[in-house]
Amino acid sequence: MTDNTNLPVQLSVRQKMGDAILDLVLAVPGSDEPQSTQNPEMKARALGRSASRKASLLAGSFALPPGVLGWLTVLPELLGVWRLQAQMVSDIAAVFGKQATLNREQMLYCLFKHVSAQLFRDVVARVGERYFIQAASTPMIRSIAQALGVKVTKNLASKGASRLVPLIGAVGVGAYAYYDTTQVAKTAVELFSRELVLKDADSE
Numbered sequence: 232m233t234d235n236t237n238l239p240v241q242l243s244v245r246q247k248m249g250d251a252i253l254d255l256v257l258a259v260p261g262s263d264e265p266q267s268t269q270n271p272e273m274k275a276r277a278l279g280r281s282a283s284r285k286a287s288l289l290a291g292s293f294a295l296p297p298g299v300l301g302w303l304t305v306l307p308e309l310l311g312v313w314r315l316q317a318q319m320v321s322d323i324a325a326v327f328g329k330q331a332t333l334n335r336e337q338m339l340y341c342l343f344k345h346v347s348a349q350l351f352r353d354v355v356a357r358v359g360e361r362y363f364i365q366a367a368s369t370p371m372i373r374s375i376a377q378a379l380g381v382k383v384t385k386n387l388a389s390k391g392a393s394r395l396v397p398l399i400g401a402v403g404v405g406a407y408a409y410y411d412t413t414q415v416a417k418t419a420v421e422l423f424s425r426e427l428v429l430k431d432a433d434s435e
Contacts, residue, residue, distance in 0.1 A: 249380030251310055253373055256335040256342070260318050262325035272424055275323045279416025282319035286312045286412040291405030309383070312408050316342055316415045323416065327423035334429070335372060336364050341422060343379050345414040350375050361426045 267274045293308035320341045324330040340355045354375075356363045367375075 245377070245380045245384045247306070247380075248309075248383050249373075249377035251306075251313070252339075252343070252379050252383075253376040255313055255317055256339045256372065256376070259333055259335060259338050260321045262318075262321040262330050264322040264325040264330075266328040267326045271326045271328075272420060275326045275420045275423070276416070278319060278322050278326065279413060279420065282315055282416065283409045283412040286315050287405040287409035289315065290408035291401040293404070308404070308408075312412065313342065316412055319412070319416060320419045323419040324423050329423045329427065332427065332429060334364070334366070336367055337422065337427075339372065339375060340364075341419045342415055344418045345411075346379060346382055350378055355422075357425070361428055362422055363428045363430060365430045 264278070289311050290308050293305075293311070317338060320338055321330060321333060324333045324337070336354050340351050344351060344355075354365050354367050354371075356365075
């Protein structure tokens, strides 16, 4: 028999995750990075490595508190890493001269494509050397964010459990944040190094 004791808590966490993702992509950060005319891909990859190191340190420091305090740091850790990744995506877009046209669809795709590529099948499509970006309505963006919130929440239990062994947990959490940020950077470089075709939404 399924234990539904924690169901309200799980639903609350999923809602918070979805709301946090939605807030993140609705406010696309600016960038001070200049466009690179020499080797934008090399510069972008350097930005990715730098952000990955910062994300690892940030996540690892959040994982240091022992016991229950460690569990309580899971959500702030995720939000901190996501904000850092969002800035990295904006900087990579700027290096390729695409920051002016960076929108919420592209940001959402870069940040979470490695979590579930299937969720973006109606938003981002690659055809040859071009990426077609379909503008999505706010309800559609919200629906994707909530679906991502469900997927992210499934990882929270394991993340929280790792806090029970602070030093070992911090190393593991930091390593995962590094890997996760590397995947976001890889997606961003792949996207912004190609020609982007922006398509208007049929309706809002």
